[in-house]
Amino acid sequence: RPWKLAEHARLGKGKVVGVVVLDGWGEAPPDPFNCIHVADTPTLDALKKGAPERWRLIKAHGTAVGLPTDDDMGNSEVGHNALGAGQIYAQGAKLVDLALASGKIYEGEGFKYIQQSFETGTLHLIGLLSDGGVHSRIDQLQLLLKGASEHGAKRIRVHILTDGRDVLDGSSVTFVETLENDLAKLREKGVDARIASGGGRMYVTMDRYENDWQVVKRGWDAQVLGETPHKFPSALEAVKKLRDDPKANDQYLPPFVVLDESGKPVGPIVDGDAVVTFNFRADRMVMLAKALEYEDFDKFDRVRFPRIRYAGMLQYDGELKLPSHYLVAPPEIERTSGEYLARNGVRTYACSETVKFGHVTFFWNGNRSGYFNPNLERYEEIPSDTGIPFNVQPRMKAVEVAEKARDAILSGKFDQVRVNIPNADMVGHTGDLEATIVGCKAADEAVKIILDAIEQVGGIFVVTADHGNAEDMVKRDKSGKPIRDKDGNVQPLTSHTLNPVPIAIGGPGLAPGATFREDLPDAGLANVAATVINLHGFEAPHHYEPTLIQVSPVPF
Numbered sequence: 014r015p016w017k018l019a020e021h022a023r024l025g026k027g028k029v030v031g032v033v034v035l036d037g038w039g040e041a042p043p044d045p046f047n048c049i050h051v052a053d054t055p056t057l058d059a060l061k062k063g064a065p066e067r068w069r070l071i072k073a074h075g076t077a078v079g080l081p082t083d084d085d086m087g088n089s090e091v092g093h094n095a096l097g098a099g100q101i102y103a104q105g106a107k108l109v110d111l112a113l114a115s116g117k118i119y120e121g122e123g124f125k126y127i128q129q130s131f132e133t134g135t136l137h138l139i140g141l142l143s144d145g146g147v148h149s150r151i152d153q154l155q156l157l158l159k160g161a162s163e164h165g166a167k168r169i170r171v172h173i174l175t176d177g178r179d180v181l182d183g184s185s186v187t188f189v190e191t192l193e194n195d196l197a198k199l200r201e202k203g204v205d206a207r208i209a210s211g212g213g214r215m216y217v218t219m220d221r222y223e224n225d226w227q228v229v230k231r232g233w234d235a236q237v238l239g240e241t242p243h244k245f246p247s248a249l250e251a252v253k254k255l256r257d258d259p260k261a262n263d264q265y266l267p268p269f270v271v272l273d274e275s276g277k278p279v280g281p282i283v284d285g286d287a288v289v290t291f292n293f294r295a296d297r298m299v300m301l302a303k304a305l306e307y308e309d310f311d312k313f314d315r316v317r318f319p320r321i322r323y324a325g326m327l328q329y330d331g332e333l334k335l336p337s338h339y340l341v342a343p344p345e346i347e348r349t350s351g352e353y354l355a356r357n358g359v360r361t362y363a364c365s366e367t368v369k370f371g372h373v374t375f376f377w378n379g380n381r382s383g384y385f386n387p388n389l390e391r392y393e394e395i396p397s398d399t400g401i402p403f404n405v406q407p408r409m410k411a412v413e414v415a416e417k418a419r420d421a422i423l424s425g426k427f428d429q430v431r432v433n434i435p436n437a438d439m440v441g442h443t444g445d446l447e448a449t450i451v452g453c454k455a456a457d458e459a460v461k462i463i464l465d466a467i468e469q470v471g472g473i474f475v476v477t478a479d480h481g482n483a484e485d486m487v488k489r490d491k492s493g494k495p496i497r498d499k500d501g502n503v504q505p506l507t508s509h510t511l512n513p514v515p516i517a518i519g520g521p522g523l524a525p526g527a528t529f530r531e532d533l534p535d536a537g538l539a540n541v542a543a544t545v546i547n548l549h550g551f552e553a554p555h556h557y558e559p560t561l562i563q564v565s566p567v568p569f
C-alpha cells in the first residue's frame with residue numbers, strides 16, 4: 014500500500030489544523046452531578062449551539078474502540094489509539110481474554126520462559142486488583158492463577174495495587190476478599206499461594222510518563238525488598254486497617270507487606286523467581302518494567318536487583334521492546350494518521366503536561382514513543398506538578414499547554430498542532446465535584462486560547478474528547494437516579510463513563526460547504542483520523558473508518 018495520499022477534491026492543503034482532545038469530557042443530560050454542565054464553559058457551549066452541522070456526538074466506549082463489550086467504559090489508551098489510528102483494533106483487554114480462553118497464553122514464548130522458574134522459584138504476579146477493565150481485570154488474574162498452577166507453579170505471590178479510580182472507592186476490600194478466597198482454594202490443592210504486598214495504585218507503582226519515580230520506588234520496596242513501614246498478617250487486614258484513616262482512599266493507600274507467623278515478609282522477589290506484571294495497559298506499567306528489566310538503571314536505588322525471569326502481560330512499548338518477554342502479543346497498530354501525515358510532509362506539534370503527554374504522542378501514534386520524522390515533528394511536555402493532588406490544583410497546566418499550542422500555531426512552523434487538556438479527567442478521577450467544576454472551566458479557557466490563535470492564522474479546529482468522565486460524577490441506580498445512603502449522601506463516581514463525546518469542527522480556514530455527514534449515526538473516535546486527514550487537504554486511506562465530513566459545493 015502506498016504512503017502517498019491523494020489530494021482532496023474539495024479541501025485545500027496548507028491550513029493550520031488545531032486538534033484539541035479534552036480528556037474525560039463526555040456528553041450527558043444537564044444534572045447537578047454533570048460537572049461540565051455545572052461549570053462555566055462558554056467556549057464549548059458556543060461550539061455546540063453555534064453550528065449544529067459542525068457539532069455532533071461520537072462513540073468513545075466498548076466495541077467502537079476495540080474493547081471486549083459495550084459494557085466497557087472508554088479510556089485514554091484505547092481512545093487515543095482510535096483517534097490517531099483511524100482503525101478499530103482489538104485491544105489488550107480483548108486479546109488477553111482470547112488468549113486465556115483458548116489456552117494459547119500457556120503455549121507462548123513468554124509463559125514458557127517464566128515457567129522455567131517454577132520448579133525452584135516463586136511466581137510473582139503484580140498488578141491492579143479490580144474489575145475496571147482499563148488496566149487489568151480481576152477475572153483475568155483469576156484465570157491466570159489457575160492456569161499457572163496447572164502448568165507447574167507451586168509457589169505464587171500476588172502483589173496487589175488497589176484501585177478506586179476505575180471502580181468505586183472502597184471496593185478494594187471486596188476484591189481482596191475475592192482474591193483471598195481463590196488463593197485459599199489453591200492452597201487446598203497444594204499450591205502455596207498468598208498475597209505478599211500491596212498499596213494504592215496512585216501512590217504505589219502505577220505512575221506514568223516518568224512523572225514521579227518515587228511512586229515506583231515505594232512499590233519496589235514492598236514487592237522486591239519486602240520492606241515497608243506498614244506490615245500486616247494479611248492483605249485483607251491491611252486494606253481494612255489502612256482505610257480506617259478518614260482521609261484514606263483506595264487510590265492512595267500506603268505500601269504494605271504481609272508477614273508470616275515468624276514476622277518475615279511472605280514474598281519478597283529474589284534470585285531465581287518469575288515475575289509477571291498482569292496489567293495489559295502500557296502507560297502505568299512501563300516504569301516498573303524498566304526497573305525489573307534494565308541492568309543499568311539510575312532512577313532510584315533498587316538496593317537489590319534480583320536475577321529473575323520477567324514477563325509482561327503484554328509488551329508495553331513496541332519500540333523499546335519492553336519488556337522483552339510477554340504473555341500476549343499487543344495489538345499491532347499500524348499506518349496511523351501520524352505516520353501518513355509525516356510521510357506526506359505535514360509538520361506536527363504535539364503538547365500536553367506530563368500526566369497526559371504520552372496520550373497525544375505515544376497512544377496517538379499507536380503506542381510508539383518516537384518521532385516518525387524528527388525534521389517535521391516536535392513534541393513538547395509541560396512538567397506536571399508532583400505531589401499535589403489534582404483536586405487541590407484543578408486548573409493543572411491547562412493554560413500553559415494552550416499557550417504553547419497558541420505559540421506553535423502562530424509560529425507558522427506547523428501544519429497540525431495537537432494537544433490534550435487533562436482537567437476533566439484527572440480532577441474527575443478524584444471524585445471531588447467542586448474541584449472538577451473548576452477544572453472543566455480551566456479546560457474551556459484553554460480551548461478558547463487555541464481557537465483564538467486558529468482564528469488569527471485563518472486555520473481550522475477540531476475539538477473532541479477521548480472518553481467521558483466529568484459529565485457524570487455520581488454512582489447511579491439502574492434507572493439513572495443517584496444512589497443515596499441512609500444519611501442522604503451520594504457516592505462520587507471516580508471512573509470514566511459509557512457516554513459519547515462531542516466533536517466540533519470550524520475555523521476561518523474550513524471550506525464553507527464542509528459539514529458533518531448525516532449517514533454515520535454510529536460513528537466513533539476511529540472516524541476522527543480520516544476527518545483530520547481531510548482537513549489537511551488529503552483523501553484518507555481507504556482502509557480507515559470513514560470521514561465524518563462532507564463538502565458540498567457552495568454557490569457564489
Ligand code: 3PG
Nearest residue numbers: 088089090147178179438
Ligand atoms: C488512569 O490510568 O489514570 C485511569 O485508570 C484511566 O484514565 P485515562 O484512561 O484517562 O488515562
Ligand code: CO
Nearest residue numbers: 037089438442
Ligand atoms: Co481517566
